[in-house]
Amino acid sequence: MQYFVQQLINGLTLGSIYGLIAIGYTMVYGIIGMINFAHGDIFMVGAFTALIVFLVLGALFYSVPVVIALLVMMIVAMLLTSLYNWTIEKVAYRPLRGSFRLAPLITAIGMSIALSNFVQVTQGPRNKPIPPMVSQVYNINGISVSLKQIIIVLVTAALLALFWYLVNRTSLGRAQRACEQDRKMAALLGIDVDRTISITFIMGAALAAVAGTLFLMYYGVIAFSDGFTPGVKAFTAAVLGGIGSLPGAVLGGLMIGFIESMWSAYFSIDYKDVAAFSILAIVLIFLPSGILGRPEVEKV
Amino acid sequence: MAVTVSPESDVVASPVQRGLKEGFYAGAISLGLFVLFIGLKTGQNISNELVVTTRWGLLVAVVIATAVGRFLYVAYGQPFMANQKIADVATGLLPGSVASRFFQLPWFIAAVTAAVLLFVFNNSLAGWVGAEPAGYLQFLRALAIIYVLACVIYYFRAFIHANFTKLGIAALVLYPILVVAVLSLNAWSIVGGLQGSLKWVDNFGIQILIYVMLAWGLNIVVGLAGLLDLGYVAFYALGAYAYALLATQYGLSFWILLPAAGAMAALWGVLLGFPVLRLRGDYLAIVTLAFGEIIRLVLINWREVTNGSAGISGIPKVSFFGLMSFNVSDSNYIAKVLHIAQSGAYYKIFLYYLILGLCLLTAFVTIRLRRLPVGRAWEALREDEIACRSLGINTTTTKLTAFATGAMFGGFAGSFFAARQGFVSPESFVFLESAIILAIVVLGGMGSLVGIAVAAMVMIGGTEALRELDFLKQIFGPDFTPELYRMLLFGMAMVIVMLWKPRGFVGSREPTAFLKERRAVSSSFTKEGHG
Numbered sequence: 001m002q003y004f005v006q007q008l009i010n011g012l013t014l015g016s017i018y019g020l021i022a023i024g025y026t027m028v029y030g031i032i033g034m035i036n037f038a039h040g041d042i043f044m045v046g047a048f049t050a051l052i053v054f055l056v057l058g059a060l061f062y063s064v065p066v067v068i069a070l071l072v073m074m075i076v077a078m079l080l081t082s083l084y085n086w087t088i089e090k091v092a093y094r095p096l097r098g099s100f101r102l103a104p105l106i107t108a109i110g111m112s113i114a115l116s117n118f119v120q121v122t123q124g125p126r127n128k129p130i131p132p133m134v135s136q137v138y139n140i141n142g143i144s145v146s147l148k149q150i151i152i153v154l155v156t157a158a159l160l161a162l163f164w165y166l167v168n169r170t171s172l173g174r175a176q177r178a179c180e181q182d183r184k185m186a187a188l189l190g191i192d193v194d195r196t197i198s199i200t201f202i203m204g205a206a207l208a209a210v211a212g213t214l215f216l217m218y219y220g221v222i223a224f225s226d227g228f229t230p231g232v233k234a235f236t237a238a239v240l241g242g243i244g245s246l247p248g249a250v251l252g253g254l255m256i257g258f259i260e261s262m263w264s265a266y267f268s269i270d271y272k273d274v275a276a277f278s279i280l281a282i283v284l285i286f287l288p289s290g291i292l293g294r295p296e297v298e299k300v
Numbered sequence: 301m302a303v304t305v306s307p308e309s310d311v312v313a314s315p316v317q318r319g320l321k322e323g324f325y326a327g328a329i330s331l332g333l334f335v336l337f338i339g340l341k342t343g344q345n346i347s348n349e350l351v352v353t354t355r356w357g358l359l360v361a362v363v364i365a366t367a368v369g370r371f372l373y374v375a376y377g378q379p380f381m382a383n384q385k386i387a388d389v390a391t392g393l394l395p396g397s398v399a400s401r402f403f404q405l406p407w408f409i410a411a412v413t414a415a416v417l418l419f420v421f422n423n424s425l426a427g428w429v430g431a432e433p434a435g436y437l438q439f440l441r442a443l444a445i446i447y448v449l450a451c452v453i454y455y456f457r458a459f460i461h462a463n464f465t466k467l468g469i470a471a472l473v474l475y476p477i478l479v480v481a482v483l484s485l486n487a488w489s490i491v492g493g494l495q496g497s498l499k500w501v502d503n504f505g506i507q508i509l510i511y512v513m514l515a516w517g518l519n520i521v522v523g524l525a526g527l528l529d530l531g532y533v534a535f536y537a538l539g540a541y542a543y544a545l546l547a548t549q550y551g552l553s554f555w556i557l558l559p560a561a562g563a564m565a566a567l568w569g570v571l572l573g574f575p576v577l578r579l580r581g582d583y584l585a586i587v588t589l590a591f592g593e594i595i596r597l598v599l600i601n602w603r604e605v606t607n608g609s610a611g612i613s614g615i616p617k618v619s620f621f622g623l624m625s626f627n628v629s630d631s632n633y634i635a636k637v638l639h640i641a642q643s644g645a646y647y648k649i650f651l652y653y654l655i656l657g658l659c660l661l662t663a664f665v666t667i668r669l670r671r672l673p674v675g676r677a678w679e680a681l682r683e684d685e686i687a688c689r690s691l692g693i694n695t696t697t698t699k700l701t702a703f704a705t706g707a708m709f710g711g712f713a714g715s716f717f718a719a720r721q722g723f724v725s726p727e728s729f730v731f732l733e734s735a736i737i738l739a740i741v742v743l744g745g746m747g748s749l750v751g752i753a754v755a756a757m758v759m760i761g762g763t764e765a766l767r768e769l770d771f772l773k774q775i776f777g778p779d780f781t782p783e784l785y786r787m788l789l790f791g792m793a794m795v796i797v798m799l800w801k802p803r804g805f806v807g808s809r810e811p812t813a814f815l816k817e818r819r820a821v822s823s824s825f826t827k828e829g830h831g
Contacts, residue, residue: 035582037735052336055352083332092795099802102528106742109735110794117788122337128350228731232593239586270601277590284583285575 002142007265008258013149013218015257016156020211021234022241022249023163024204030180030244031200032097037108038088040231041115042205046081046212047222048119051128053077054216066133070151070217077209084115085205086198094194112227120224129221152214159210160250166203167246176200180244229273233260236280242293251291255279319375327367331359338362403454411451415444419486464750472509472656476501476649494645501648503764506720509655510713511756515740516662516749517709522738523747524666524675525702526682528585531592532737534572535565535707537599537729539714544612544724545605554618558715565711566704573703577696592734599726611725617647618654618719626650651720658716662709663749669705678702736760739794745804754805758797763790 021043028036050073057064057072064072092107136147167173175196178186187193215230216222237256241248256276263275283291313321339359340352418441453460460467479500484493514536521529542561546552552560576587599606606612619625624634626647635642669675677698680688689695718724740759744752766786 029582035585049336051350052340052342052352055342055350056340059352080332080336083329087329087333092799095799096802102522102742102746103798103802105528106739107795107798109739110791110798112791113732113735114788114791114795117785117791119337121784121788123342126344128342130350232589232731236586236590239583243582271597274594274597274601277594280590281575281587284579284587288578288580288583290583 003265006143007261009143009145009149010265011258011261012254013152013257014260015237015254016152017211017215017218017253018230018234018237018256019250019253020156020159020207020214021230022238022253023246024208025235025238026241026243026246026249027176027200027204029238030246031176031197032093032104033101034093034104035108035235036093036201036204037105037231038085038111038115039204039208040229040234041112041227042081042085042088043208043212043215043230043234044222044224044227045084045115045119046077046205046209047216047226048123048128048212048224049077049080049209050074050213050216051130051222054130054133069133070213073216074210074213077213078206081209081212082202082205085201085208089198089201094197112231116224116227123224125224127221127223130216132220133217148218152218155210155214159207163203163207164246172196172199233273233276236276239290240280240283242290244294245290245292248290248292315379316375319371319373322374323367323371326370327363330366331363334359334362403451408448408451411444411447415441415448418444468750468753469660475505476652479505480645480649491641491643494641494643497645498648501645501652503767504761505652506648506655507764508757508760509652509659510717510720511737511740511760512753513655513659513662513713513716514710514737515744515752515756516659516666517706517713518737519706519741519747519749519752520666520669520678520709521702521706522741523752524670524682525678525699527699527702528581529588529703529706530585530731530734530738531588531590531595532706532710533729533731533734534592534595535569535710536714536717536733537595537726538565538568538707539711540718540724540728541599541606541612541714542711543715543718544615547616547718548612548614551616553622554616554715554719555621558712561715562708562711565714566708569703569705569707570700572707573700577699589731589734592729592731596726596729599729606726609726611723611727613723615718615722615724617722618651620650651716655716655720658712662712665705665709666749674698674701736790743794743797743801743804745806748804748806751804751806758805759790759793762793763787 021039024039024042025036028034028039053073053076054069057069088111092111093104096103096107134147134151138145138147167176175186175191176199178189178191179193179196183193186196211230212222215226233256234253237252238249239252240255241250241252259276259279260272263269264272267275287293339354339356341355342350342352345351418437476497479497480490480493482493483496483500484490487493487496514532517535518529518532521527521532539561542564543554543557546557546560547554572588572591576584579587600609602608617626620634623632624637625632626634628635628642633642634640634646670679677688677693678701680691680693681695681698681702685695688698717728721728736759740755741752743759744750744755763786766782766789
């Protein structure tokens, strides 16, 4: 039982990170119907920005309180990563918006390749380890919970609450939901569609940047190629939850996190990704639009 | 409530003014983007801790370059392009007047003379002017040759346009012979020419043709049937491992295993296709992606069979239908049978023709299948699945045949790849490969075989050519490695080509079924399928 709860906590941590990335996928998909393949690399750029900020802080100041360091890393990562995603949307996706469906998918893949190789070229191909920032571990009834995990879950929860408020209670969120339902009608009603889409990309990138910072804090290492696997897992999570649905993305992220930690704990750690992908395939066979996705009604 | 509309300013900003503004913005944005990534560099110090070093000079240079580039584009490039709207019909690439100004006879003659002179004195150049300028001169020679070829293509554009397929096949068939001939002349010996041809035939010829074949195979699934497959590399991997395992464990010949690998990949195509038939569009895409990853992860982790990440080495070579072998130690080694000098180039040239044959087989089968009921059903499925179903087409079998046929060609290409490399490992079958193949299909113009071949040549040939740019070291210093920039440029090229030609290189379709007359239609009219 203790072991199970322990795995549950590990899964929750992992799932929070996946959920944060998955929201970026699902929002972009919901509003313009494209798979933003570069999102995994946006996450990596976020983590790398946090790493560089961490090193700069270390070089400039003798000692910085961990809380302030984390906050600064997160905020700078959010700002710069948003700028990346905003630029990418403007350069690579917007000109193709009226074009056929695969065109933005290909530019997204191109951008993903370009981003990860840009980081490789400018920062070198090696793994970048940082000294552990937070190392306290609490022991409750034989279940060890590290402060890192608590931070991750709390930050995720706070961000999700903020995000839920933004989407459901502000005019910006209303504009987003309107664009999601019918872009032409939204434009006719005076919503600046381009701006709304830009903001969607910025929000997705900001969440991915937080996920990147948390990832860096949790694992203490990042490399230029680290965007792909979490990116694919988060995308899997988004599809599993029903792409286009925001609670679905979080639910899917948590599910993927649980599946992974349970599978590595009880079966084999080598096949944890195989398990996650297989369960995705099985779920989609029985629920073709994901768990919380609206079934597509096709009108002729 | 009174609504006041602020009047638009009457004076429309001149291009230069707009350019200044846009250039400033571009500079500011690139400053934001690059300040951490180019301005700072993370590196390890002696005690293996990460430290940051600064590169402000480079950052300033990049920011200024972005700003100036944007300024020039907005202030001069855009008005110029707007004035030259009428593109040259035949090339379809450059505006007509630019092309005719660019390709003029005196320049052509000058370029031919320069290329010939530099070729003739190639070997003595380094002695005369030193090694460093000789590198530049070789680059100049390459430019002259490219210019001459472009001129020839421009002058004969109508002829080339009309006979593109025949000319293309002839060029592909003659390519190794031409390479060997030119290099033999250059080195004044046939053995030297054969030796020098290795790189050209292998890195450029075979490498590009493998991608042509894969892209043509994927084209059946994506371009014809409209099913978005992001895990095509799985079938490539299955074919490669099928050949590698059966050949090393049981010593079976390539000619038996080629169809076997194809059949196995096709079987897996059906196995994958079956559960995902109900999925549409992006759900299908993610499941195929997951399938590709599952295959790769199983190849990594099933160490007893696949030897894990270490891969399988010592895969036997292909023989010339059992008559001649390409192993020097064999009694029927080709050089012994034909009484010619020993060289590794024979095998590469043979492989080149083998993959060319496989490619042409793929193209032939695709063209014929398109005219069969099943091919028409694929295209109907791509255009409208509901209409397709209401016309009584069995969408299940239609999708499955598309998956199986595409997978089969992937399997063929895979077993060829294993035979060519002599070594397979899961490293070769990552998602990036699927993405590259899909990009080639889309960049070529989905469904168009010629366009896909051109796209493969441009993208793969271009990235291979970047390996050859050693002279850049003389400009940027010895630390500069052009190879590092290969994939960065590849990714950017994907974006730029897509923005420039969203419908791919070949933007028109010849319908397979038509009323009265055959007429090419713009591909904007074809759909891309929803899964």
